[in-house]
Every structure is written in C-alpha cells, then in structure tokens.
Amino acid sequence: MDVSVIVRFHNEEKYLGAVMEALSLQEFPFGQYEIIGVDNQSDDMSNSIVARYANKILSVGDYLPGEALNKAINQTSGKHIAILSAHAIPASRNWLSTLYTHMKDPNVAGVYGAQLFPINSKFLDKRDLDIFSRDQSRIEREDSDFWNANSMFPRRFWEIQKFDERTFELEDHHWTKMILPLGYEIHFEPQALVYHYSHIDRNDRVYVPNLMMNGRDQIEMAIDVLENSSAEWSETMIAGLTLASLAHSYHNRRAADVLGQVLLNHWDFDVRWRAAGALGKIPNKESVFFLIEGLSDPSFYVRDEAAWSLARLGELSVNPIINSIDQLNPNNLSFAALALGLSGVEAGERCAVALLAKEIKSADKARIRNAIYFAGEIVRVQGSTILVSVIAGFLDDNDDWLVAVSCWALGCFSVIAWDLIEWEVIQVLAMMHSDEIVRFEATVALGKVALATGESDFIYTLSDLLHDQSSRVRYGAVQSIRMLIQERKINVKLDSILDDNDFGVRYELKLIQKLLQ
Missing domain, CATH: 3.90.550.10 (Spore Coat Polysaccharide Biosynthesis Protein SpsA; Chain A)
Structure with a gap:
C-alpha cells in the first residue's frame, strides 16, 4: 500500500x-x-x-x-x-x-x-x-x-x-x-x-489533566514543572494549559511570575505562546508586565497571543501599554494597538486607532499589512472609521498581499461604514484582478457588504463570481450567498450551477439547495 x-x-x-x-x-x-x-x-x-x-x-x-x-x-x-x-x-x-x-x-x-x-x-x-x-x-x-x-x-x-x-x-x-x-x-x-470547517469561535482550550487532585495541588504541580528547566516539552505544555484552565482559582495568582519567566526565556515558541495565553487569564500587574514584554517576542504567534491576552485583561493593561509604546520596537507597535483596541477601554481604543493610522502610513510593507490586519479586528471601536480612507488607498498597490488584506479589512468595515467605501473598485478587483487571493478577499468583502445592506447589485456580482475559474473565488462567493440566504432570506436562482468540480463549493451548493427547499 x-x-x-x-x-x-x-x-x-x-x-x-x-x-x-x-x-x-x-x-x-x-x-x-x-x-x-x-x-x-x-x-x-x-x-x-x-x-x-x-x-x-x-x-x-x-x-x-x-x-x-x-x-x-x-x-x-x-x-x-x-x-x-x-x-x-x-x-x-x-x-x-x-x-x-x-x-x-x-x-x-x-x-x-x-x-x-x-x-x-x-x-x-x-x-x-x-x-x-x-x-x-x-x-x-x-x-x-x-x-x-x-x-x-x-x-x-x-x-x-x-x-x-x-x-x-x-x-x-x-x-x-x-x-x-x-x-x-x-x-x-x-x-x-x-x-x-467547525472552527468558528476563538480558540480558548481548557484542559485539566488530573481529576484525582484538587485545584491547588494541580497548580503547584504545574508550577513545579515550569520551574524545572529540564522538563520535557509535553510536560511543559500541559503545565501551561493547566494553569490557563485553573486561572479562576485564587491559588493560581502566584503562577504569574513563573509563567512570565517561561514567556521571556523558554527556547520554544509554542511554550511561550501557551504561557502568554495563560497569563491573560491571571488579572494582576505581573501578568501585564510580562505580556508587554511578550509583544517584542521574535515569534509572531507569541506577540499575537500576548496582544490578545493583554486585551482580555482590559483596564488593568491599558495605561501600562500606553506608557510602554515609546520603548517598543516599531515593528511591534501594531500588536500593542491590537491589545488596546480590543481592551474595551475608551482611552485604549483611541490610542489604538491613532497607532494603526500611523503604522498604515509607514513605509514598511510588513508593518502596513499588520496594521491593516489589526484594523479589521477592531472596526467597532469609536473613531475607527478614519482608517477606511487610508486602507482604501492600497487597493491599487503592486503588492498583491497588501491589496488582498485591504479588501478583507474594508469588508469588515462594511458593518459600520459601508457608505464610506467605493465598492465599485472592490467589484472590479473581484472580477478582474490577476491574483486569485485578491479576487477571493474582494469577493468575501462583497459578501459582507451584501449581508450588511441587502443591496441587490452586490448579490448579482456574487452570482456572477460563481463562474470564476478559481475554486477559491467560487467558494467565497457561494459561502457568501449561503449566508445571505440564511440571514437575509434572499432568493437566489442557481439553476445553471447545480454542481462544481471543487468539493468545498459542491458542499456549499448542497447546503443552499437544502435552505431553498
């Protein structure tokens, strides 16, 4: 075989x-x-x-x-x-x-x-x-x-x-x-x-391995593992996940320093990522300090998890992040902005928008991409709409990845500022751009604005895109149409597209057929 x-x-x-x-x-x-x-x-x-x-x-x-x-x-x-x-x-x-x-x-x-x-x-x-x-x-x-x-x-x-x-x-x-x-x-x-499929909500895994021990003893055992520099990788990962899962326990408060040392010093990026996630569930100043340091980690995954964890800590983290901005590496400012923008604190949200606006206007393509990605994550914060015009300025950029990310972010803004966006430009990108990822992201953006507004012009474009040569584009179009049928109860005729050679598109078409029966 x-x-x-x-x-x-x-x-x-x-x-x-x-x-x-x-x-x-x-x-x-x-x-x-x-x-x-x-x-x-x-x-x-x-x-x-x-x-x-x-x-x-x-x-x-x-x-x-x-x-x-x-x-x-x-x-x-x-x-x-x-x-x-x-x-x-x-x-x-x-x-x-x-x-x-x-x-x-x-x-x-x-x-x-x-x-x-x-x-x-x-x-x-x-x-x-x-x-x-x-x-x-x-x-x-x-x-x-x-x-x-x-x-x-x-x-x-x-x-x-x-x-x-x-x-x-x-x-x-x-x-x-x-x-x-x-x-x-x-x-x-x-x-x-x-x-x-299946993965819709944000990953927040919980695992407590030994139900024969009380929470305090499990926490102590996990701390012992993390303090042991020769502990095996699997033991260290389980210890970090255990502390994250038992974060509600009073006894877990002293774990912050141990997790922080792991975040700053462990050789493996997965272990540091797990430590960052656990710290975001322990609401004290020590957690905030270590997570701000984590924003400068060499691994994207760790920086990203540190940002989300700081956001979870909310008001506790906002002023320390703002006070640390001048000391952060410029390449990592967008991660600080993400944390502030998701904090739920008005002062943090204002600072996040200002930071992202500055980053989007930088000359570094990688920094611009990160800033636009994170702008799409915080569209509902007050004042975020000032980012729309600067993001739209990249729709004709020669960097296809940057164009695709800009389409995605503008699609996110459709829920609050659809009237500020030139959707005709995105329609042209969806239909005619040479890069299939750009066409896919433009298609998904059209699906989002159609969902937000119910405008028939966008729905007609999505129907046309079901004939695109790229299976990714067809998938973006058919999934958008399926969501429109589910949430807006629109009636779409798919008589000429009853099958597809792409199995994902075929699956979505079958879901639509069931909805229309």
Whole structure:
C-alpha cells in the first residue's frame, strides 16, 4: 500500500459525508491508498458514514491526539501516512497526489497543505489564519507550522519518532521539533487545499489533566514543572494549559511570575505562546508586565497571543501599554494597538486607532499589512472609521498581499461604514484582478457588504463570481450567498450551477439547495 489516509472523528456527521466522498474520488496515479477511520466515541451517524468508504475503523476512548494517531498508524500498511481532519474537505481530486509529490524528496520529513477557514471564522485572528491559507509554498527547517489537519509524511519518519502520547495539543508541532534537528525539512504545499470547517469561535482550550487532585495541588504541580528547566516539552505544555484552565482559582495568582519567566526565556515558541495565553487569564500587574514584554517576542504567534491576552485583561493593561509604546520596537507597535483596541477601554481604543493610522502610513510593507490586519479586528471601536480612507488607498498597490488584506479589512468595515467605501473598485478587483487571493478577499468583502445592506447589485456580482475559474473565488462567493440566504432570506436562482468540480463549493451548493427547499 502506497498511502494510508487517517481520518479521526467525534460526532462529525455534518461534514463527514463531504470529506469521505472527496477522499473516495481522489485521482491517485502513484499506486493505491486506503482509508482508516478513528472513532472517538461518536454517538451520531459519523461511524456509519465513514463505514461506507473506509477500509477499516478503529475505536479510541479517552482521546489524546498522539496516542490515537500512533494506534491508527500501527494498523495501517501504507508506506506514507496522510492525516485529514474530519471537518476538512479536500478541494480537488488531486489533493492526495499533490501532497504525495513531495514524498519523492528524501529530505522531506512531512508536508502540510493549505487550509481555508469559513469566511466568518474567529478561531484565530485573520493574520494568523492567513499563514495557512496563503498561496505561496515554503520550506521549514527550524520552527514549523506543520498541522495534522491536512498532512502527509513517510512512514519511516514516524518509525524514527512516534507522536507524543501525553500532550493534549500540538502533537504535530512536537513531532517536527524532534525530526527537524536531524537535518530534514517540512514543506507547505498551498495547492493541497482543504476547507476547514467547525472552527468558528476563538480558540480558548481548557484542559485539566488530573481529576484525582484538587485545584491547588494541580497548580503547584504545574508550577513545579515550569520551574524545572529540564522538563520535557509535553510536560511543559500541559503545565501551561493547566494553569490557563485553573486561572479562576485564587491559588493560581502566584503562577504569574513563573509563567512570565517561561514567556521571556523558554527556547520554544509554542511554550511561550501557551504561557502568554495563560497569563491573560491571571488579572494582576505581573501578568501585564510580562505580556508587554511578550509583544517584542521574535515569534509572531507569541506577540499575537500576548496582544490578545493583554486585551482580555482590559483596564488593568491599558495605561501600562500606553506608557510602554515609546520603548517598543516599531515593528511591534501594531500588536500593542491590537491589545488596546480590543481592551474595551475608551482611552485604549483611541490610542489604538491613532497607532494603526500611523503604522498604515509607514513605509514598511510588513508593518502596513499588520496594521491593516489589526484594523479589521477592531472596526467597532469609536473613531475607527478614519482608517477606511487610508486602507482604501492600497487597493491599487503592486503588492498583491497588501491589496488582498485591504479588501478583507474594508469588508469588515462594511458593518459600520459601508457608505464610506467605493465598492465599485472592490467589484472590479473581484472580477478582474490577476491574483486569485485578491479576487477571493474582494469577493468575501462583497459578501459582507451584501449581508450588511441587502443591496441587490452586490448579490448579482456574487452570482456572477460563481463562474470564476478559481475554486477559491467560487467558494467565497457561494459561502457568501449561503449566508445571505440564511440571514437575509434572499432568493437566489442557481439553476445553471447545480454542481462544481471543487468539493468545498459542491458542499456549499448542497447546503443552499437544502435552505431553498
């Protein structure tokens, strides 16, 4: 067997039919592939759906991702292992083949494909989500974003390093931390696209591992782990998540200093990210101090999580952030603005708008992009509409990424300032721009303004975009139309578009057909 595809699921009947159909219709000229289902105690129709397509179904009880994967791989016969989330629909019949082409390189320990989340997803902020949806390939030899929602790797590398069976999250990241130092590399393949459903609300994972101990003892144990510089990665991650989950406990207050030291000094970006998230749930001055320092972390993920955590601390963090602005690296000012803009404090919101306006007018494209991304996250704060005109000025920029981000942000502003935006320009971008990511983001922006206003002109444009050559654009259009039908009860005729060769678009069309029945 050339490839074994593993699909883990728990009550995923909403998406599994589309996922399994796409898997069964893969065009794979390189040999044979099998499908292995891993059922985590589903009590809906998931198991029976998978049974129609899978070669084998395994059952697991108390779910730990690494343990479930190791158990499944032990039952496979493939020379290569593909992992697919049960709510991630492959876009095309070439998904498996596209991942497999990377297996010809003996230096490639693994490859992961692009993921496009629902257009209303707040699972992570947009800047974060776009790391996984960009259309540019990359090679990672140190820190990797490898994600087992959409991945493939040679079996021989799993035999060298199996997945950690203790950690509750990021077993895929841990695996790359063990494999990459051996001299191998991880590839990101944007053409192996999946549509990753289910993740809508912001990720705020909770996990308390030992129910036989009281909260105080669990906190003390977690602190002991974090103070031990030789603790293993999985133990450290569990300790950070435990402290985040028990943040309501009075006994957790003294954990701030320990978490802060981890945030400032730990070698691994995932551990620092987890520490930043935990600090955002411990409301004291020490947490604020460490998180402001975290805004200067070398990793985007840590800076971003520090900003969201400072925002969660609200009024407690606003004045310290404002007082620290002059000391921050200019490249990180947008992260301070994000924290202030989401703080819910008027003085912080005013400062955020001023900071972002200044950053958008800077000469550095990376800083401008970050500022526009974060402007889209804070559109509802008072005074934010002054950003609309400066963002719109980038719609004709020669940097396609910057144009795409500007379209997205202006779409966010449609809920409060649609009349300040020249939508004709965005319509032209959606229909005619050469870059498909620009067309996709312009399409989604049109969907948002149509949802906000109900204007028929935007709806007609979305209907026309269902014929675009890019499946991403068609997906943005069809999902926008589906949301318009759900929320505005519009009546759209789709007589000429009853099917599509893209499985995600096909899934959305079926949802629309059900709504219109």
